[in-house]
Amino acid sequence: MFFTFIIFLLIVDYSFEQKCNRERIHTWNAEQRLICDLLDNYQVKWGRPVRNMTEGVEVRFGLQLIHISDLDEKNQVLITNQWQIYEWDDEALTWDPEDYDDLVDIRLPIKRIWQPDVTLYNYADTRLEEKREVLATVYHNGTVFWKPMSIFKSTCQIDIRRFPYDSQKCSMKFGSWTYDSSKVNLRFYRDIQKFDLNSYVKSNEWSIVGNSASRNTEKYDCCPEIYVDLKFHIQLERRGGFYNYILILPCVLLSCLTCILFWLPPESPSKLVLGMNIFTSFFVLLLLLYKNMPSNAEHIPRIGAYYCLNMGMIATSTFLCTIVVHIYFRGAGPMPTILRRVFLEFLAPFFCMVPHTNTYQQHAVNGLMPPIKATCDGDKFEKFELLKERFKSFGDKRQISSTHDDTLEVLDMMNDHSQQQQHHHHHHFQQNQEPSLTQQIQQQISASITFMTVETDLKEIRDFLRTTRKRMEDKEAKTKTVNDWKQVALVLDRTFFFIYFIAIIVSLAVMFPR
CATH class of the missing domain: 2.70.170.10 (Neurotransmitter-gated ion-channel ligand-binding domain)
Structure with a gap:
């Protein structure tokens, strides 16, 4: 076939090169x-x-x-x-x-x-x-x-x-x-x-x-x-009309989703998942861009740099979200003064973020924390009940003792007045008064024992109240510290959001001036 083609070309070339046949020139x-x-x-x-x-x-x-x-x-x-x-x-x-x-x-x-x-x-x-x-x-x-x-x-x-x-x-x-x-x-x-x-x-x-x-x-x-x-x-x-729907619009939408990433609560597990999904989406767009670009180009396209910027910021935001979640759940220990001044006293009011004023009321209203259970033991309540009964019996004894003392005074006056007239009854009165004195002494001894018991119980109750107060103050301080760290995490998240938002606006204005 090849030789046939060569022969044909030679014949054509020869036909072009050959002289005219002038024998039929008259026609x-x-x-x-x-x-x-x-x-x-x-x-x-x-x-x-x-x-x-x-x-x-x-x-x-x-x-x-x-x-x-x-x-x-x-x-x-x-x-x-x-x-x-x-x-x-x-x-x-x-x-x-x-x-x-x-x-x-x-x-x-x-x-x-x-x-x-x-x-x-x-x-x-x-x-x-x-x-x-x-x-x-x-x-x-x-x-x-x-x-x-x-x-x-x-x-x-x-x-x-x-x-x-x-x-x-x-x-x-x-x-x-x-x-x-x-x-x-x-x-x-x-x-x-x-x-x-x-x-x-x-x-x-x-x-x-x-x-x-x-x-x-x-x-x-x-x-x-x-x-x-x-x-x-x-x-x-x-x-660029075609590329607006293929490369630019998905990029802007993914950037908006990245902004939403910073508004999700730190305790939400979908926060990190969303960040990784957005990172994967930008990587797919970067692969689409790579197919149309020369591999040995002196410069990279600005949209490629924008993709890389977004991927870097998303990776950074995912890392920062991990820090925020760690601070939110593991924040403990005293907060440095610089962090308190920067995040709680300056940035929180600047971002119009309300600090945690009353932790227990706020959590109770939001339904995020169950009511605090009583920290007193059962035997302490029994001591309170026992002390109440002892005070009651002690009051009854005091009333009986005072009534008996008044009766004794009246009897002494009657005895002094009728001592001369009723002298023959004196021996019988002394026999009746001796049991009364013995009963009075027994009552005084019982009252002393009751006072000692009450004093001991009051001391135990005072020590218990001091311990309970100390525990409540420690728990309140710890809760306040944890809430402060949580507030720092939220302020940090809000700060990252505004940094990312400003970076996106500036990059869009610089890379796509049209």
Whole structure:
């Protein structure tokens, strides 16, 4: 199959090179006779079409941009569909129109005549030929006009720092590869020093914001001659509407979720889980961005830096959330004075955060803490009841004792008054009074014992109250310390929120000014 194709090419090439058969020239029209005459007299197609070798050939070159097919950021290649415009004078292709029925122009195959070797210097293509085969228009004065269709793949230095709102400036350098400026003088076609956009089809992704061209002369290290080149510049601005929904909107939404992360209570286990999920989401977006970016870029895109910034802040916030949760649940010990002044006395009022004033009432109202159970033991209540009974019995005894003492005084007065009259009853009265005195002494002894018992019980109760008070004060102090640490954790969380919020706003304003 390969050899068949080679043979076919040789046959085609031979058909182009062969001479005209003039035996049937009387049947040809004027155009056929003219083409046959011109090509038969065209001796060498590789030599410059000038009679005086000291003269140069002026080639007028231009580009008509049809469509921007693609700008491959990863490979840094610009793919465009263009029409090349060539115009030069060929002294071997002139004729008198009167000899050929006033024919002023004909079409010739470009391979049968001389053509300038104008090539794209900054090409990035594996193809050997980027031009399509088209005929050249030749006029009677020797002017050759050739407009082939071409698909160019040129290198373009990509600046991805502002992706997807970036603007790229690409250049295409054209010049003769072998002829220097003294042999082929390259100039702009009709002095149009830019891309011709009359037939341009708008791209869905890129907008043309700059279009210019320049003529340059350069001397290379390989050769002492001076070479001329035409450099066409085009500035493209990306239309970021598609990327707004693919990369920007998810990024903003995830940033908002990160802000919500700092408002979740520290005791919530979903706080750390949400942070890790947001981190994973940003990592997926970063992978999507990596697929479109060149791996050897000098700069990273700002949106990539924004992703990395968010990932770093989320990782930091997750770490800080761990610290906040630790402080919230494990905060104990005396708080340093600097922390108290900074977080509780300065930042808490600044963030309009209400401190814990009455811990027990607040927790009781919120239903977060059960009511405190009594710390007194059961035997202490029994002592209170026993002491109450003893006080009651002691009061009854005091009343009986006072009544008995009054009765004794009345009896003494009666005895003094009737001592002389009732002297014969004295012996009987003494016998009745002795049991009363014994009973009084017993009552006094019982009262003394009762007072001692009450005093002992009162001492135990006083010691118990002191101990209970000490325990309550210690517990209140410990609870106050724990609540202060919890308040520090909440203030720290709120501080991280405002730092993250400010960082997000500043980064959005800097990275995406539009």
